[in-house]
Amino acid sequence: MGLGVLAAIATIPFEIYASIGFGAFTVFLAVMFRDPKRTIGKGIVAPADGTIREVDPSKGLVSTYLGLRNVHVTRAPIPGVVEKAEIIKGRHKPAFAKTSTGNQRFEILVRTEIGQIRAVEMVGAIARRIVPYIEEGQSLAKGEKLSLIRFGSRVDLFLPVGSVRIMVKKGQKVRAGLTQIAEVPDGRLE
Numbered sequence: 001m002g003l004g005v006l007a008a009i010a011t012i013p014f015e016i017y018a019s020i021g022f023g024a025f026t027v028f029l030a031v032m033f034r035d036p037k038r039t040i041g042k043g044i045v046a047p048a049d050g051t052i053r054e055v056d057p058s059k060g061l062v063s064t065y066l067g068l069r070n071v072h073v074t075r076a077p078i079p080g081v082v083e084k085a086e087i088i089k090g091r092h093k094p095a096f097a098k099t100s101t102g103n104q105r106f107e108i109l110v111r112t113e114i115g116q117i118r119a120v121e122m123v124g125a126i127a128r129r130i131v132p133y134i135e136e137g138q139s140l141a142k143g144e145k146l147s148l149i150r151f152g153s154r155v156d157l158f159l160p161v162g163s164v165r166i167m168v169k170k171g172q173k174v175r176a177g178l179t180q181i182a183e184v185p186d187g188r189l190e
Contacts, residue, residue, distance in 0.1 A: 035073045038175070040143035044164060044182040046174035047077045047119055047146065048155040052181075057166050060159035062181050064174060072149045074121060075177040076140040077157060080112035085134050094125045106130040106147055110140060114184055115160035121147060122154045143177035157181075 046062075049070040054063040066072060090104040106121040121130055131148040134140065149155075159166070164182040168174060174181060 035145075035148075036071060038075070038143060038177040041178045041180050043167075043180040043184065044077050044159065045075070045143060045177050046168075046179040046181050047157050048072075048074050048121075048149075048174070048176050050155075050174060052168050052170050052172045052174060053154065055166055055168060055170055058161065060161045060164065060166075061156060062159070062166060062168060063154060063156045066149065066153045066155070071176065072153065073176065074119075074146040074149065074155055076110070076142055076144045076146055077119075077181070078110070078112050078114070078117060079142045080110035080117070080140055082108065082134050082136050082138045082140060083111050083116070084109035085132055085136050085138075087130060087132065092123060092125055104130075106132060106149075108134070108146060114163045117160065118158040119146070120156040120158075121149055122156070123149065124153050 046064060048064045048066055049072075050064040050066040052062065053065040054061060084107060086107050088105050088107060090102050093103055103122045103124070105123070108119040108121070110117050110119070123130060129150045130153075131150070133145045133147055140146075159182055164184055166182045168179070168181045
């Protein structure tokens with residue numbers, strides 16, 4: 001840059017920079033906390049938007065990492081009744097790290113027609129809070145909203161081993177309530 005350009009930039013009032021910064025932050029928050037309408041998919045659907053970070057059929061595990069640009073409203077992957085919905089205090093390590101198992105989390109147990117499923121929603125280094133939308137004893141429809149996780153995070157879903165066939169792969173992009181992540185071999189839940 002030439003000295004003339006730098007001199008011109010230096011004459012711009014601070015209020016202009018502050019307005020641009022505030023506007024950018026407002027747009028960031030609007031994108032972060034959006035809650036788009038979803039057409040609910042077939043079978044067992046993803047509980048969160050993001051990237052599949054781990055799949056372990058021997059544990060029935062499908063783990064999804066939510067980046068800052070993903071929708072942070074989580075959804076029920078299958079219909080059922082909430083048996084447990086508990087916030088557990090903990091650390092705030094990066095959600096994608098293996099050391100994040102002790103992070104603050106929202107643990108959900110749901111009784112379904114194929115057995116009990118467990119969802120563990122974990123906050124990350126930036127995420128500090130999960131806002132639950134459900135309570136114990138509540139009946140859930142597939143795709144119904146479970147919570148809002150503020151900023152980057154992760155959702156580990158544990159499905160009944162032997163009752164389902166996991167259909168997603170590590171690195172795959174998924175959308176909550178829409179992307180089918182597993183199927184029940186006998187065709188239920190279509």
